[in-house]
Amino acid sequence: MSNKDSSKENPLKKLKTTGIALSEYVQSHIFEKENELREKYVGSKPYSHGLFESVFREDFLRKVKDEIKKTSKVTFKESDLFRVYQSIDMANLSDKDHSDTLPTVLELRRILYSDAWRSLIERMCGLEHGTLTGKVDCACNCHAPGCHLLCHDDVIGTRKISYIIYLTELDWTEKEGGALELYDRSISKEDEQQSDQDWPGFEEPSSIPSGLVLPIFNNMAFFTVEPGVSYHAVQEVLGDRPRLSLQGWYHAAKVPDHIESATLQQLKKEASKQESYTSFVYPDGAKVTPELSDEDSKYLSEYLHPTYLTKDALNDICKQFEEDSSVQLRNFFRQDWVDKLDEARKQEEKATSKSAGHPDYYSQGVGGDWTLVGPAHKQRFLEYCGSPASINGTESAGSMLSHLKEKVLCSVPFQRFLARITSLGLPLGHRGHVRRFRKGLDYTVAHYGILTQQSVLDATVCFVEGSGQDLATSEVEGEAEDEPDESDIMWQSGDCGGFECYIAADESGEAADEYNQNDDTELLSVSASNNTLSLVYRDPGTMRFVKYVGSTAPSSRFDISMEYEVEDNDEEEEAEVDEHEESF
Numbered sequence: 001m002s003n004k005d006s007s008k009e010n011p012l013k014k015l016k017t018t019g020i021a022l023s024e025y026v027q028s029h030i031f032e033k034e035n036e037l038r039e040k041y042v043g044s045k046p047y048s049h050g051l052f053e054s055v056f057r058e059d060f061l062r063k064v065k066d067e068i069k070k071t072s073k074v075t076f077k078e079s080d081l082f083r084v085y086q087s088i089d090m091a092n093l094s095d096k097d098h099s100d101t102l103p104t105v106l107e108l109r110r111i112l113y114s115d116a117w118r119s120l121i122e123r124m125c126g127l128e129h130g131t132l133t134g135k136v137d138c139a140c141n142c143h144a145p146g147c148h149l150l151c152h153d154d155v156i157g158t159r160k161i162s163y164i165i166y167l168t169e170l171d172w173t174e175k176e177g178g179a180l181e182l183y184d185r186s187i188s189k190e191d192e193q194q195s196d197q198d199w200p201g202f203e204e205p206s207s208i209p210s211g212l213v214l215p216i217f218n219n220m221a222f223f224t225v226e227p228g229v230s231y232h233a234v235q236e237v238l239g240d241r242p243r244l245s246l247q248g249w250y251h252a253a254k255v256p257d258h259i260e261s262a263t264l265q266q267l268k269k270e271a272s273k274q275e276s277y278t279s280f281v282y283p284d285g286a287k288v289t290p291e292l293s294d295e296d297s298k299y300l301s302e303y304l305h306p307t308y309l310t311k312d313a314l315n316d317i318c319k320q321f322e323e324d325s326s327v328q329l330r331n332f333f334r335q336d337w338v339d340k341l342d343e344a345r346k347q348e349e350k351a352t353s354k355s356a357g358h359p360d361y362y363s364q365g366v367g368g369d370w371t372l373v374g375p376a377h378k379q380r381f382l383e384y385c386g387s388p389a390s391i392n393g394t395e396s397a398g399s400m401l402s403h404l405k406e407k408v409l410c411s412v413p414f415q416r417f418l419a420r421i422t423s424l425g426l427p428l429g430h431r432g433h434v435r436r437f438r439k440g441l442d443y444t445v446a447h448y449g450i451l452t453q454q455s456v457l458d459a460t461v462c463f464v465e466g467s468g469q470d471l472a473t474s475e476v477e478g479e480a481e482d483e484p485d486e487s488d489i490m491w492q493s494g495d496c497g498g499f500e501c502y503i504a505a506d507e508s509g510e511a512a513d514e515y516n517q518n519d520d521t522e523l524l525s526v527s528a529s530n531n532t533l534s535l536v537y538r539d540p541g542t543m544r545f546v547k548y549v550g551s552t553a554p555s556s557r558f559d560i561s562m563e564y565e566v567e568d569n570d571e572e573e574e575a576e577v578d579e580h581e582e583s584f
Contacts, residue, residue: 022111022114024057025057025060025107025108025111026055026056026111027055027056027057029054030052030055034120034123037052037124038123038124041125042126045210045211046182046183046184046211047182047223047226047229048125048224049182049211049213050223051219051220051222052219052220053216053218055218055219056108056218060104061108061165061167061218063104064104064167065167067102067103067104068087068088068105068140068167068244069244071101071102072088072140073087074086074087075087080443080444080445080446080501080503080545080547081149081152081445082147082149082150083146083147083548084141084142084143084148084149085141085142085143085144086140086141086142087139087140088102088105088139088140089138089139090109090136090139090246091137091138091139093106093109108246109136109138112138112248113134113135113136113250118132118134118250121161121222121250124222125222125223127160127161127224131252132160132161132250133158133250133251133252135158135250135251137159137248137249137250137251138246138247138248138249139247140167140244140245140246140247141244141246141247142242142243142244143178143234143237143243143244143245144243145237145238145239145552146236146237146496146550146551146552147234147237148233148234148235148236148237148548149234150233150376150377150443150445150548151183151205151231151232151263151375151376151377152231152232152263152264152377153227153228153230153231153232154225154232155225155226155259155263155264156262156264157251158251158252158253158254158255159225159250160224160225160249160251161223161224161249161250162222162223162224162225162230162247162248162249163220163221163222163247163248163249163250164180164215164220164221164222164245164247164248165218165219165220165245165246165248166215166216166218166219166221166243166244167244167245168216168217168241168242168243168244168245169217169241170216170217170218172215172216173357174356174357175239175355175357176239176241176356177235177236177239177551178236178238178243179213179215180212180213180221180232180233180234181209181211181212181232181234182209182213182231183206183208183209183231183233183376184206184210185204185205185206185228185229185231186203203229203261204228204375205374205375205376205377206375207362207372207374207375207380208362209233209376215245225256226256227256227258227260227261227262228258228262228263231376231377233376235356236548236550236551238356238551266377266378266447267377267378267446267448267449268447268448268506269447269448269449270448270449270451271450271451274449274452275431277429278410278429278430278431280412280415280427280428282412283412291416291420292413292416292417292420296412296413297309300413300414302334303333303407303408304332304333304334304408305331305332306334307331308329308332314420314421317329317421318422318423321421321422321535321537326524326526326534326537327421327534327535328470328529329532329534329535330469330470330532331531331532332461332531332532332533333404333531337400337404338463338530340400341397341400341401341463341558342463344397344400345397345555345556346555347397348396348397348398349556352364352365356440362441364438365436365438366382368386368396368398369385369386369387369396369398370382370383370398371384371385373435377445378445378447378449379444379445380441380443381436381437381438381442381443381546382438382442383433383436384398384399384402384433384434384435384436386398387399387402388402388403388406388407389402397436397558398434401463401558401560404461404560405432405434405560405562409430409432409560410432410562415427418457418459418535421535422535422537424537424566424567425567427564428567429564429565430562430563430564430565432560432561432563433560433561434558435557435559435561436556437498437546437549437556437557437558437559438549438556439550439552439553439555439556440549440550440551441549442546442549442556442557443497443547443548443549444544444546445545446501446503446543446544446545448505448543451505451540451541451542451543452540453540454540454565454568455539455540455566455568456537456538456564456566457535457536457537457538457564457566458534458535458536458538458562458563459533459534460500460526460533460534460559460561461532461533461534462529462530462531462534462557462558462559463530463558464487464491464498464528464529464553464554464556464557465530465555466485466487466491466530466554467487467488467530468529468531468532469484470492470529471484471488471492472492486554487530487554490553490554491527491529491553492527492529494527494547495550495552496549496552497547497548498528498547498549498550498557499525499526499528499546500526500528500544500545500546501522501525501544501545501546501547502523502524502525502536502538502542502543503522503543503544503545504541504542504543505541505542505543523542528557
């Protein structure tokens with residue numbers, strides 16, 4: 001046979017490296033349908049991605065799975081971005097130490113990073129031959145029920161191709177979650193006016209994924225890692241079975257172009273313009289004597305629990321805030337308001353709830369004055385944009401929360417209340433939102449865009465399923481007489497998310513090399529608690545986020561999130577810094 005004819009031979013006969021014949025492990029259809037698979041890769045949306053189905057011999061991959069399950073230990077990791085159990089890091093395995101316990105895993109590593117296999121991936125992704133180096137970068141991840149990975153583009157260092165080999169079962173269903181979510185994108189509003197012909201600026205992901213890849217056993221998903229393009233996430237595992245996979249990357253010799261548009265760099269970018277504060281207009285002399293008057297107390301008594309308007313309570317709260325720079329006020333609003341809110345909240349959740357796999361799963365609750373807020377690599381939640389309810393209204397949860405925001409949290413009497421219990425003086429201005437974080441969907445991520453130029457007072461009132469009891473304090477003080485509320489237990493355990501966390505920003509201002517929960521210094525964590533007002537004095541170097549609300553949470557998290565502009569106390573703080581450093 002001539003050389004020309006020999007080029008048409010089965011490529012499996014040629015693909016050998018370091019003594020490995022890929023035909024012994026890889027299913028023949030992967031090579032026989034190479035052109036067809038490449039065409040699918042190029043034409044796929046929202047960006048080019050590929051899927052090898054039944055890629056390896058099933059008995060071979062099941063041996064890989066069995067070895068991992070029998071011999072590896074898992075390490076739990078969690079941050080604002082993810083919740084996962086990690087086990088084997090393939091880069092750290094050696095033939096000498098692991099050939100007896102993980103022989104099939106080592107064989108798979110040799111296949112994945114062989115010249116022949118990397119050449120196949122290059123052809124699939126339209127890369128020049130030799131683009132991918134032999135650097136091993138792969139680990140086994142176990143996403144147990146409740147685990148997830150939020151939206152990002154995977155751009156770190158020289159990563160070029162991302163791949164996932166699924167070790168779950170063949171009968172995995174959409175209702176079990178754990179899908180690879182693929183996000184479309186658009187130019188960010190901030191950079192829309194700064195675009196050029198060569199590069200449009202930061203491209204942000206949409207709030208809802210436009211494609212899903214189920215984690216079916218022996219399938220391999222892969223895509224080119226591109227800054228501001230390859231946005232993806234791992235949907236929360238919703239069923240009872242864990243999602244086991246091998247997650248890895250192929251590296252190039254250099255970092256990608258336009259790395260400044262990568263997710264990590266975007267999260268490290270401070271906002272050029274923030275939402276402005278609405279200034280308070282106080283009566284003459286109010287700033288000179290910002291005392292809480294009888295008239296103020298009478299006004300607030302229409303809304304607040306009467307305990308919080310007594311002199312002793314005001315003094316105790318002020319003392320605690322001065323010591324801790326934070327305080328949580330439980331059972332804050334009067335019970336008649338809470339009862340109406342709880343009823344409306346439950347009705348709204350029941351009416352809008354959708355199961356995974358439903359066409360409207362990601363848009364549940366959108367509409368009726370609730371707007372979906374993104375972009376997904378920074379946040380996803382619903383914001384109420386409708387009109388407030390009347391004082392005696394029985395309207396929707398959103399309209400009642402909006403009423404409390406406007407009539408209480410934005411009122412002058414409440415500003416005097418804040419001045420009285422915080423000793424920060426009368427707030428100068430405010431900004432805030434009524435939000436809903438849906439179970440199994442919503443969150444915010446810590447990023448530099450939320451950093452302020454001066455210290456601010458955060459005030460967040462939360463409404464969720466539960467009694468709002470502080471279980472830890474009740475146990476210590478011996479106050480718990482009845483069985484604790486199961487919802488309170490769930491929220492305060494942190495396992496279902498929904499808590500608000502304050503962390504210190506990296507003082508260097510440089511983007512981290514990897515997503516690492518140890519990079520963040522936790523300063524304060526506030527569990528979701530029904531009818532609880534959380535006050536936190538936040539300094540310019542502090543970020544905050546609401547942890548992803550898991551599908552097993554007792555309810556959605558409804559809240560009113562306010563931020564008050566307060567007078568700059570830098571000079572006073574500098575004088576006391578050696579004695580007291582408690583602000584967040």
